[in-house]
Amino acid sequence: MTIKIEHLNLKDHKVALDNPIFKLVAEAASEMGLDCYVIGGFVRDYLLARGIPKDIDIVAVGSGIALAEKVALKFQGRPRVSVFKNFGTAMIRHKGLELEFVGARKESYQRDSRKPIVENGTLEDDQKRRDFTINTMAISLNATDYGNLIDPFDGQNDLKNKLIRTPLDPNITYSDDPLRMMRAIRFATQLEFEIHIESLKSIANNKDRIKIISGERIVDELHKILECDKPSVGFSLLHKTGLLPYILPELVALEGIEEIEGQRHKDNFWHTLEVVDNIAKTTDNLWLRWAALLHDIGKAPTKKFHKKIGWTFHGHEFVGSKMVYKLFKRLHMPLNEKMKFVQKMVLMSSRPVILSEDFITDSAVRRLVFDAGDHVDDLMTLCEADITTKNPKKQKKYKHNFKVVRQKIEEVEARDHVRNFQPPISGEEIMKAFDLEPSKNIGIIKEAIKEAILEGEIPNEHEAAFALMLKKGSELGLLPKTDKYRTSSKN
Ligand code: CTP
Numbered sequence: 001m002t003i004k005i006e007h008l009n010l011k012d013h014k015v016a017l018d019n020p021i022f023k024l025v026a027e028a029a030s031e032m033g034l035d036c037y038v039i040g041g042f043v044r045d046y047l048l049a050r051g052i053p054k055d056i057d058i059v060a061v062g063s064g065i066a067l068a069e070k071v072a073l074k075f076q077g078r079p080r081v082s083v084f085k086n087f088g089t090a091m092i093r094h095k096g097l098e099l100e101f102v103g104a105r106k107e108s109y110q111r112d113s114r115k116p117i118v119e120n121g122t123l124e125d126d127q128k129r130r131d132f133t134i135n136t137m138a139i140s141l142n143a144t145d146y147g148n149l150i151d152p153f154d155g156q157n158d159l160k161n162k163l164i165r166t167p168l169d170p171n172i173t174y175s176d177d178p179l180r181m182m183r184a185i186r187f188a189t190q191l192e193f194e195i196h197i198e199s200l201k202s203i204a205n206n207k208d209r210i211k212i213i214s215g216e217r218i219v220d221e222l223h224k225i226l227e228c229d230k231p232s233v234g235f236s237l238l239h240k241t242g243l244l245p246y247i248l249p250e251l252v253a254l255e256g257i258e259e260i261e262g263q264r265h266k267d268n269f270w271h272t273l274e275v276v277d278n279i280a281k282t283t284d285n286l287w288l289r290w291a292a293l294l295h296d297i298g299k300a301p302t303k304k305f306h307k308k309i310g311w312t313f314h315g316h317e318f319v320g321s322k323m324v325y326k327l328f329k330r331l332h333m334p335l336n337e338k339m340k341f342v343q344k345m346v347l348m349s350s351r352p353v354i355l356s357e358d359f360i361t362d363s364a365v366r367r368l369v370f371d372a373g374d375h376v377d378d379l380m381t382l383c384e385a386d387i388t389t390k391n392p393k394k395q396k397k398y399k400h401n402f403k404v405v406r407q408k409i410e411e412v413e414a415r416d417h418v419r420n421f422q423p424p425i426s427g428e429e430i431m432k433a434f435d436l437e438p439s440k441n442i443g444i445i446k447e448a449i450k451e452a453i454l455e456g457e458i459p460n461e462h463e464a465a466f467a468l469m470l471k472k473g474s475e476l477g478l479l480p481k482t483d484k485y486r487t488s489s490k491n
Contacts, residue, residue: 014147016046026141028070034062037138064101065090162193170202178209182221189234203241215332232273253300265311278385291345321347352383356401424465434478
């Protein structure tokens with residue numbers, strides 16, 4: 001869900017600390033004689049008046065791990081402290097909250113890795129090394145100034161002006177941690193903020209550094225962009241800054257309109273972004289949104305011009321679904337049922353369209369439902385989002401056609417139940433009826449029954465299927481075992 005500013009909570013920051021756990025953290029820090037602050041996303045989202053966030057980052061001027069261990073002793077039930085020694089951080093899960101503790105750091109990064117060389121620092125050193133001014137703000141948990149907002153980079157003003165700006169020279173901030181280039185774009189999309197012009201230029205200059213970021217972390221940001229109300233904002237920014245070719249070259253390949261002998265095709269990159277925005281209005285299913293993003297990727301490698309018919313993209317759905325696998329693998333995305341779902345959507349993405357352009361027959365609808373199974377609604381949602389024509393008449397016509405397809409799907413499904421097709425006659429029953437060992441003929445008979453049901457030649461019922469089995473068996477030269485036949489037809 002996209003975060004939008006309703007009003008800013010810029011006045012009483014103590015309210016952010018209403019939860020009694022903050023008093024316990026403050027108590028533990030004071031007993032240890034160290035200062036500590038709530039910082040980062042918690043403060044930003046509180047100021048954005050989005051309620052009190054569940055993720056809480058605490059920075060200690062001293063050891064964050066030691067503070068976490070002390071705090072855990074004060075919490076009811078003494079929750080476990082997960083320590084990440086390499087990062088110098090510790091985490092406690094308590095009453096639905098996730099508290100992350102870190103020591104204030106002054107950091108310099110090695111050029112070829114995200115791993116920083118860590119040195120202890122002051123609060124301001126720590127704030128300086130963070131990504132954006134809106135993420136640098138801290139609220140004090142110390143007795144002397146409990147609840148005060150510490151904002152040395154004027155993050156409040158950037159919140160008011162809806163601006164993503166780095167606290168240091170953007171070249172330093174981005175080159176220190178290139179993932180931040182994607183974070184800038186993601187926050188701009190989520191919050192509907194602008195990225196400061198110097199930052200944008202710097203992202204374009206440092207784009208090459210995205211190569212050192214792991215696929216998993218890039219995908220986390222892509223997921224967050226896709227989950228926004230208007231994902232196209234993020235993808236346009238990825239495109240504009242030149243990051244997209246490093247991340248999703250398959251999409252970049254869709255850009256452009258070619259014209260030969262006065263025949264043009266649409267720009268499938270910008271079309272795709274429209275489809276993603278459309279689908280974001282109708283579903284929160286992240287993987288369906290991925291399918292919308294990738295539904296046309298097979299069009300670049302299959303594009304051809306024919307003198308008589310113009311531009312074609314024959315088989316792009318099949319090629320595209322194969323490309324989904326390679327893309328998921330490259331980005332270290334899960335190669336599981338989520339990927340299979342995206343592949344299936346891409347593969348079937350033109351089926352309802354072809355269907356709606358023609359006279360809609362029951363058998364074509366039955367086949368669609370049979371092939372799409374439980375995902376038939378998702379497929380229809382994708383196809384509806386794919387309507388991007390600016391011609392109001394055509395827009396109306398296509399929408400109407402899909403409405404008719406949806407109605408037909410319901411009618412056919414209510415009558416024929418082919419959504420999760422279970423053959424009305426099992427292989428065992430066929431074997432029993434003809435006294436057969438497992439063999440090819442059983443498959444042939446089963447296929448003939450399935451085809452007859454999908455074509456509407458017989459209803460999806462046992463009796464009709466049994467009769468067809470006998471007929472098909474005799475065509476194959478099989479003799480029914482009459483006695484057994486009688487027993488099985490009674491069953
Ligand atoms: N941070 C940073 N550079 C990064 C990641 C994080 O400077 N590459 C800092 C920011 O100050 C950020 C804080 O660490 O606010 C916490 O990071 P994280 O939990 O990843 O993000 P949030 O800002 O909390 O936002 P979200 O939960 O939406 O990712």
